[in-house]
Amino acid sequence: xxxxxxxxxxxxxxxxxxxxxxxxxxxxxxxxxxxxxxxxxxxxxxxxxxxxxxxxxxxxxxxxxxxxxxxxxxxxxxxxxxxxxxxxxxxxxxxxxxxxxxxxxxxxxxxxxxxxxxxxxxxxxxxxxxxxxxxxxxxxxxxxxxxxxxxxxxxxxxxxxxxxxxxxxxxxxxxxxxxxxxxxxxxxxxxxxxxxxxxxxxxxxxxxxxxxxxxxxxxxxxxxxxxxxxxxxxxxxxxxxxxxxxxxxxxxxxxxxxxxxxxxxxxxxxxxxxxxxxxxxxxxxxxxxxxxxxxxxxxxxxxxxxxxxxxxxxxxxxxxxxxxxxxxxxxxxxxxxxxxxxxxxxxxxxxxxxxxxxxxxxxxxxxxxxxxxxxxxxxxxxxxxxxxxxxxxxxxxxxxxxxxxxxxxxxxxxxxxxxxx
Numbered sequence: 001x002x003x004x005x006x007x008x009x010x011x012x013x014x015x016x017x018x019x020x021x022x023x024x025x026x027x028x029x030x031x032x033x034x035x036x037x038x039x040x041x042x043x044x045x046x047x048x049x050x051x052x053x054x055x056x057x058x059x060x061x062x063x064x065x066x067x068x069x070x071x072x073x074x075x076x077x078x079x080x081x082x083x084x085x086x087x088x089x090x091x092x093x094x095x096x097x098x099x100x101x102x103x104x105x106x107x108x109x110x111x112x113x114x115x116x117x118x119x120x121x122x123x124x125x126x127x128x129x130x131x132x133x134x135x136x137x138x139x140x141x142x143x144x145x146x147x148x149x150x151x152x153x154x155x156x157x158x159x160x161x162x163x164x165x166x167x168x169x170x171x172x173x174x175x176x177x178x179x180x181x182x183x184x185x186x187x188x189x190x191x192x193x194x195x196x197x198x199x200x201x202x203x204x205x206x207x208x209x210x211x212x213x214x215x216x217x218x219x220x221x222x223x224x225x226x227x228x229x230x231x232x233x234x235x236x237x238x239x240x241x242x243x244x245x246x247x248x249x250x251x252x253x254x255x256x257x258x259x260x261x262x263x264x265x266x267x268x269x270x271x272x273x274x275x276x277x278x279x280x281x282x283x284x285x286x287x288x289x290x291x292x293x294x295x296x297x298x299x300x301x302x303x304x305x306x307x308x309x310x311x312x313x314x315x316x317x318x319x320x321x322x323x324x325x326x327x328x329x330x331x332x333x334x335x336x337x338x339x340x341x342x343x344x345x346x347x348x349x350x351x352x353x354x355x356x357x358x359x360x361x362x363x364x365x366x367x368x369x370x371x372x373x374x375x376x377x378x379x380x381x382x383x384x385x386x387x388x389x390x391x392x393x394x395x396x397x398x399x400x401x402x403x404x405x406x407x408x409x410x411x412x413x414x415x416x417x418x419x420x421x
Contacts, residue, residue, distance in 0.1 A: 028095075029193050185214050243315070261325065334384055342376055
């Protein structure tokens with residue numbers, strides 16, 4: 001990554017423009033990342049951030065939905081978007097010479113979408129089908145149950161898609177209000193990576209994004225972790241489960257230790273969970289650890305699935321391996337995890353799209369672009385004592401357990417807590 005040239009300009013509106021030059025490519029990834037997601041939604045409009053992302057592509061004052069698609073595809077490009085709990089992204093990938101078109105399209109859909117009632121009625125049905133698809137996929141749905149139990153009755157615990165009732169009743173006014181209050185220039189980043197000229201991108205951004213609001217609501221309700229169990233009885237072939245704990249935010253000093261802990265416990269074929277759950281016991285095909293970090297909170301968890309009559313054995317095996325981590329990792333485990341994390345970091349930044357996304361997210365989360373050498377230094381600085389203390393901190397908290405499937409023989413929450421202690 002030493003060939004990357006990063007540049008950042010902040011416009012008078014507060015809009016940040018970041019570029020990274022990759023001289024060996026002929027393409028560019030460019031888009032806008034906005035610090036507005038699911039956790040910024042009002043209680044009476046669950047799912048509005050995701051619905052707005054959908055509706056942005058349904059026509060503007062200058063282009064209808066078909067023309068938006070035809071313009072980007074006529075130059076061989078693609079235009080897409082996604083919504084997360086803390087941000088929404090709109091981005092394109094295309095040949096470098098066509099970058100002005102991509103930025104014009106993104107600026108148009110963000111600032112001039114018509115949000116027509118007829119299109120909104122149609123899109124409600126599309127998102128309801130999307131919600132139904134998740135409901136029919138237990139290995140997806142169990143993560144929504146886990147999030148909801150970890151952060152109940154608050155935006156951070158709600159599914160990104162919203163729920164059937166809120167989506168079916170979503171009024172146009174809710175989209176307009178969220179757009180005006182949350183899509184702020186000061187909370188947005190224009191990011192481009194590939195064959196780019198920084199000054200050109202800055203000039204385009206200054207000209208095209210002048211109508212983004214400068215004032216609005218920027219805060220979100222503070223995260224309130226509770227934990228506990230959320231079990232859903234369902235007739236399916238396997239029991240799917242997630243077991244986890246409150247963790248740290250992405251600005252916490254233990255952020256990198258958390259990722260290393262997750263890697264050692266469930267990050268690959270050499271991880272403790274893979275070796276014990278799959279290789280030694282044959283309990284599951286899939287088992288892994290994961291980390292979800294937010295501005296003021298975080299989650300660490302493990303996922304696995306197995307046949308119903310082995311579910312109790314799987315749960316208690318996961319508990320035993322997690323509890324054993326309070327002893328700390330070995331030197332060999334920590335060294336291997338560091339190399340994996342560093343390699344994954346470098347390999348994840350070998351495409352224009354990944355570099356643009358990484359720049360934008362770091363600017364939204366940290367307020368600056370963290371150089372790769374600095375990230376590697378932070379990873380290398382983590383020692384066994386820090387990870388052991390973090391593991392003790394996690395285990396001292398109330399866990400969160402979510403499960404879906406035939407649960408007749410599934411252990412109760414108190415038994416899980418006793419096993420962890």
